[in-house]
Amino acid sequence: MPKITFKIDGKQCTAEDGQNLVEAAADNHVYIPTLCHMKGEKCLGTCRVCMVKVNGKDMAGCTLSVSEGMEVTFDTPELNDKRKALIEMLFVERNHFCPSCEKSGRCDLQALAYRFKMHIPRFRYRYPFFEVYSKVDKLMLEHNRCILCQRCVEFIRDPDTNRKIFSMRNRTNKSMIQVDYRLANKMSEEQIDKAVAICPVGAIIKKGQGFDEAYGQRKYDQHPIGYEVDGGTNSK
Amino acid sequence: MAEQTASNKPVVATISLAGCFGCHMSLLDIDDRIVQFIDLFELNKSPVNDIKKFTKRAHVGLVEGGCCNDENVKVLRYFRENCDVLVSVGACAGNGGLPALRNKMPLQECLVEAYLDAPTAELGKAIIPYDEELPKLLDRVYPCHEVVKIDYYMPGCPPSAEVFWDTLTSVIKGQGFDLPVELIKYD
Numbered sequence: 001m002p003k004i005t006f007k008i009d010g011k012q013c014t015a016e017d018g019q020n021l022v023e024a025a026a027d028n029h030v031y032i033p034t035l036c037h038m039k040g041e042k043c044l045g046t047c048r049v050c051m052v053k054v055n056g057k058d059m060a061g062c063t064l065s066v067s068e069g070m071e072v073t074f075d076t077p078e079l080n081d082k083r084k085a086l087i088e089m090l091f092v093e094r095n096h097f098c099p100s101c102e103k104s105g106r107c108d109l110q111a112l113a114y115r116f117k118m119h120i121p122r123f124r125y126r127y128p129f130f131e132v133y134s135k136v137d138k139l140m141l142e143h144n145r146c147i148l149c150q151r152c153v154e155f156i157r158d159p160d161t162n163r164k165i166f167s168m169r170n171r172t173n174k175s176m177i178q179v180d181y182r183l184a185n186k187m188s189e190e191q192i193d194k195a196v197a198i199c200p201v202g203a204i205i206k207k208g209q210g211f212d213e214a215y216g217q218r219k220y221d222q223h224p225i226g227y228e229v230d231g232g233t234n235s236k
Numbered sequence: 237m238a239e240q241t242a243s244n245k246p247v248v249a250t251i252s253l254a255g256c257f258g259c260h261m262s263l264l265d266i267d268d269r270i271v272q273f274i275d276l277f278e279l280n281k282s283p284v285n286d287i288k289k290f291t292k293r294a295h296v297g298l299v300e301g302g303c304c305n306d307e308n309v310k311v312l313r314y315f316r317e318n319c320d321v322l323v324s325v326g327a328c329a330g331n332g333g334l335p336a337l338r339n340k341m342p343l344q345e346c347l348v349e350a351y352l353d354a355p356t357a358e359l360g361k362a363i364i365p366y367d368e369e370l371p372k373l374l375d376r377v378y379p380c381h382e383v384v385k386i387d388y389y390m391p392g393c394p395p396s397a398e399v400f401w402d403t404l405t406s407v408i409k410g411q412g413f414d415l416p417v418e419l420i421k422y423d
Binding site: 095096097098099100101104105110113114115117118119120121124125127128129130144215224 | 324327330331332333334336337339340341376379381382388389390391393414415417418420421422423
């Protein structure tokens with residue numbers, strides 16, 4: 001692959017031509033926050049937290065491929081506030097009660113809110129009602145915490161048939177993830193662990209395994225999210 | 237630190253609404269700084285000293301817990317009227333916290349489940365408690381900022397003693413309220 005150069009906030013960066021912008025930025029030690037994009041996987045573009053400005057337009061960074069001479073604006077007060085507002089909307093959309101959540105301290109959404117120094121969402125809480133789905137033998141779906149990133153929909157598939165185990169149901173504010181419980185009951189332990197791990201919030205919970213890490217020793221207790229990319233230099 | 241007379245010390249008031257007093261415990265967790273606290277601040281209405289009514293206007297009011305009944309709303313408005321700066325403390329004041337788990341269902345269902353259909357309810361004799369002395373429950377639990385204007389928020393369940401100290405000292409100095417990232421926790 002030929003190398004190209006592009007700029008993020010005036011910083012000269014190099015990447016492979018056509019590389020995903022979020023990944024190219026990470027290679028150049030710029031952390032663009034995401035909740036749906038996973039390295040090496042296809043782009044989902046659902047969370048929009050990776051918003052950047054290219055050619056004067058706000059765009060989801062994970063949907064872009066870098067090209068020679070591209071100029072990306074990322075760290076401006078306006079864009080940071082927009083990103084923060086997106087995070088806040090996710091918090092008010094459903095019922096995110098961190099003190100009672102198994103994923104607290106390991107949750108990407110919570111960690112990003114910390115990074116953006118969110119004290120309280122600026123929007124009004126909706127308090128919708130969603131029932132917990134627990135018919136699968138080893139999994140629970142806690143819809144109250146779901147942010148509909150669709151990672152589980154795309155990246156967890158039945159190994160024999162390649163069919164999706166999780167899928168989307170309904171529209172607008174009634175959208176929710178549903179699970180094919182017959183396929184889900186056939187999931188291996190590793191696949192269940194993967195599903196729990198890739199969920200950026202605590203919406204997919206493994207039964208019988210709750211608060212197994214002590215406060216202070218969890219993933220984001222030690223370092224803020226994105227630390228491995230930017231070493232904590234960029235706080236936004 | 238210069239000794240301040242009782243008359244010109246900043247006045248602090250605290251209250252617990254629909255909370256568990258965990259935030260007050262966390263405030264007391266400031267260890268030996270409690271001595272500094274007494275030097276720096278004057279505590280007015282608070283469960284800590286059991287002063288029931290404001291005897292003077294407070295500079296800072298710390299509110300723990302959300303509003304789950306009419307009594308909470310009354311007390312919160314009383315605080316807003318008597319405090320220059322009102323700080324919402326902890327998860328319950330900010331988003332309703334655990335009491336707000338009932339927001340997903342109608343109030344009637346909660347009361348029936350708790351008092352009539354409870355496994356320990358006496359058959360045929362169970363009633364939902366009512367008395368004019370009892371505060372009336374609201375249809376749902378409201379975060380404090382949906383009831384009155386709140387100036388600052390302390391996240392955490394509870395916010396750590398450091399957060400309390402940082403907030404109190406910076407608010408009193410009239411500085412902006414900027415918590416370092418490592419102190420922002422929601423659990």
